[in-house]
Amino acid sequence: MQTARDPAMMLQTKATAILLLSTVMWGGSFLFNKIGLREIPPVQFFFFRFALAALLMGGLCLPRLRRLDLTTVKRGALVGVALTLVNLTFVFGVSGTSISRAGYLNNLFVLIIPLLSFTLWRERVDRLTFAGILLALVGVWALASGGNGGFNRGDLVSTVCALFIAIHILTVSRVLRDEDLYLVTLVQFATVALAGGLLCLALPWPRFTVGATSVWAVVYCAVFPTVVAFTLQNAYQRYVNPTKAGLIYTLDPVWSMFSGMxxxxxxxxxxxGFGCLLILAAVAGPLLGRLVGQKRRSVYLFDKANGEV
Structure with a gap:
């Protein structure tokens, strides 16, 4: 006999599986960016990816365009500026270091978010997060001292990218309200594509040739980690506990490392490898601790409601 909770549990399971799939797509973006950047310069690759993503998202949003208003455009453009900084530093970071290192350094955004929240809004940093930050610093040191080139420019840019990812997430949470998520995503992609186009016009256009492999790399990055992953996350993340979602997203660098290998x-x-493991533990540890704490509180409240405590 089915219980009333079965549909909700099935939806959570489906949402978890879809978010896991999105991490595979994001992990693959490191690989395909690296492949595409062998022939296409970073700024041009950045522009091609989001110009195509904006066109595809525009096609998906055709039935919704009549609901596009000035407020959505303004808020979407503001969030799009943050997304521009994320992806511009992403391509330069990936082009300058291994995708394994870039993946783990990008994932530091999970720890940067509470630091920014404390700095801007004086939100308390809990002990688990503080311990994670200290562990991450040790991990970055081990990563920097373990390679032949030390902590190179690509590593630094990838770390800055983590900062911009955190800023983008906070901007989304603070700026967006009840807008149509699909239209907001379209405006974000269009903003990034416009910024990329302006950069291409402002900077000298380098000579390069584009082969079939690079074309497929651009297509993959525009379709899967951009249009598909953003759409799936917008649609299904709401059905998963935020802490659990954050824990799922820590798998991104694991996929990037495996694809690099x-x-x-x-x-x-x-x-x-030890440094990457420490960074993963630093990011996932506090999230896992919060998830366990939330489950214990839920069990306690359930038992209390039934008179068992």
Missing amino acids: LFLDERLTPRE
């Missing part, structure tokens, strides 16, 4: 023959030194 399998397809690009990237290898981490033991110290680099």
Whole structure:
């Protein structure tokens, strides 16, 4: 006999599976960016990706365009500026370091968010997060000292990218209200594409040739980690506990590391691997601790409501 909770539980399970799939797409974006950047310069790759993503998202949003108003455009453009900074630093970071290192450094955004929240709004940083920050610093040190080139420019840009990811997430949470998520996403993509186009016009256009592999790399990055992953996350993240969603997203660098090892023959030194493991523990540890705490509180409140405590 089905219970009333079955549909909700099934929806949560489906949402969890879809968010896991989105992390695979995001992890793959590191690989395909790296492949595409072999032929296409970073700014041009950045522009091509989001110009195509904006066109595809525009096609998906055709039935909704009549509801596009000035407020949505303004708020979407503001969030789009943050998304521009995320993806511009992403391509330069990936172009300058291994995708394994870039993935773990990008994931530091989980720890940067509470630091920014404390700095801007004096929101308390709990002990688990503070411990995670300290552990992440040790992990970054191990990562920096473990490679032949030390902490290079690509590593630095990838760390700055983590800062911009945190700013983008906070901007979304503070700026967006009840707008149509699909239209907001379209405006974001269009803003990024416009910024990329302006950069291409402002900077000297380098000479390069584009082969079939690079074209497919642009298509993959525009379709899967951009249009598809954004749409799925907007549609299904609401059905998953925020802490659980954050924990799922910590898998992004794991996929990027595996794809780097399998397809690009990237290898981490033991110290680099230890540093990546520390960063993953620093990011996932506080999230896992909160998830366990939330479950314990739920069990306690359930028992209390039934007179068992």
